Every structure is written in structure tokens, then in C-alpha cells.
Amino acid sequence: MSYEAFVGHRFPPFSVDVDSWRLRFFARAVGEQDPLYSDPEAARAAGYPALPAPPTMAYSLLMDAGQPFRVLEVMGIDLKRAVHGEQAFTYHAPVCAGDTLTGVVRIADVYTKKGGALLFIVVDTALRNQHDAPVIDQRSTIVVRQG
């Protein structure tokens, strides 16, 4: 099966709310000690309107929306053969509690390595906030064992 045909495929836009409780839960889970990420007063003192989302949190917002799995589903790939190979973020503006983000997921590239034994799927997601300003671009590379 030729997966290259999926390059350029765009998924319908999704929307996700950034919740203050959720950000505090994330901070606790990763052992974050800086009160900036769990105390709204500390966040305001640092110039944020509310708790800011830490640098990798936006990937979890994609997970909330079920996005990484949708790519595999559309391509007919078994989740058990897939691993997350790389993750990249480009930051345009802060994401804070109270924001509502909208994203579009696009399959940017598909290629194989090792004579086809490994399939690489590059997925781009551009996130915008409720003011329609770009906030974070994400690129996830999924590696799939084939054969």
C-alpha cells in the first residue's frame, strides 16, 4: 500500500480548552517546583493573565482532542506498531489557562527508511487561540515498524 498518497491530507479543525486545573495537574505530574506553573498569583506577577502552559503541554492538548490517533486510523495503521519518534514546537505566543485553541492537523510528509522496514509519518499541527493569533506550531514524527 502506498502511504505517500496521504501527504497533504488535512483533518477537520478541532478545538480544545486550556483549563487551569489541568495545568496544575500537569505541573504536579512532571514535578514542576516553580510556582509560576501552579499559582495564578505567581503567574500574574510574571506578567501572564493566568497560569501559562509549560513548553511541552500543547502536545497533551492534541492528545485530548484524539488527534495523533486519527492520523493512524485514517492511514489504517495499527497503533501497536507505531512509536513517537520526534516532537518539535515553534512558539509564537503564550498559551494560558482560559484560552480556547483551534488546530488543524496535516500530514506533512511520509517516507520510508531501511528498505521500507520503517515508515515515518510527519504530522504538523498549527494551533491558534481565541483571538485567531498563532500560538504554537507542532511537528510530530511517528515511526511505524512495517512487515
Added chain:
Amino acid sequence: MNQLPDFSTLAVGDALPERVKPPIDRLQLALYAGASSDYNPIHLDDDAARAGGLPGVIGHGMLSMAFLGQLLTGWVPQRQLRGFSARFVAMTAPGDVVTCRGTVAARGEVDGEARVELELSAVTQDGRQVLVGSASVALP
């Protein structure tokens, strides 16, 4: 709050203060599963992990990347961060102590602002490299 590094003297090859995280344990993996919405059972359930050919549960790659993120935000305010990427090169397991390191790989100007490019890595207590990454930071 950490004191800001002295950016005027920052040079290629300079190291960021390294960050040693407490050992990853199953409670942390359970909390991270909930907080990140990553419910893949290979991070929580030994039976599921073994069925997938693993010796037992493994840590979330994105948890280690969050640790690397803490290295960055402990060094500069997060709003200085322009880009951050990581490649997942090995797995972690409960008990692993992850140390996050960064060095200045380049200094230059991008989009009209002074930036440093950092090389990042996360390694375990036995020297296993779990993440290789990079970040782009705007100098304040």
C-alpha cells in the same frame, strides 16, 4: 526564581546548569498519564507492556521531554523560548534518574533578535541517552 544567566558573556560551548530529576516512579507515570491524556497501557500496566514485548512499563517519552523543558524554563523565562525539539532515542523505566543537559551550540541573529541555539540531552544514571534535542532561545 533563578537568576538570569549573563547573556553578554555567553559563548558557544557553555553549559547550562544541569537538572537532575528525582527517580521516575509508577506514581509519576500514573499522574503523567492523566495529566497528559496519554493512556497507553504500556506506561501503566506491566501485563500490557509485556504483551507488547517490553520487560515492563516504560516512561512516557513526552515526560522526559517535559523534564528537558524544565531545564529550559529554569534557565530563561519561557517567553524567551522560540523553538524546542527532541528525538526519542531510548526508553526510560521506573527507577531511572534522568539528568537534563544543555550547551550553547551557536549564537546569532534570527528575525531581528539575538538568539542562542542549544543542544540538549537527557541521560539516565547509567549513561543511556534517552532524548537528543535542541532549542532556540531569544536573548532578553
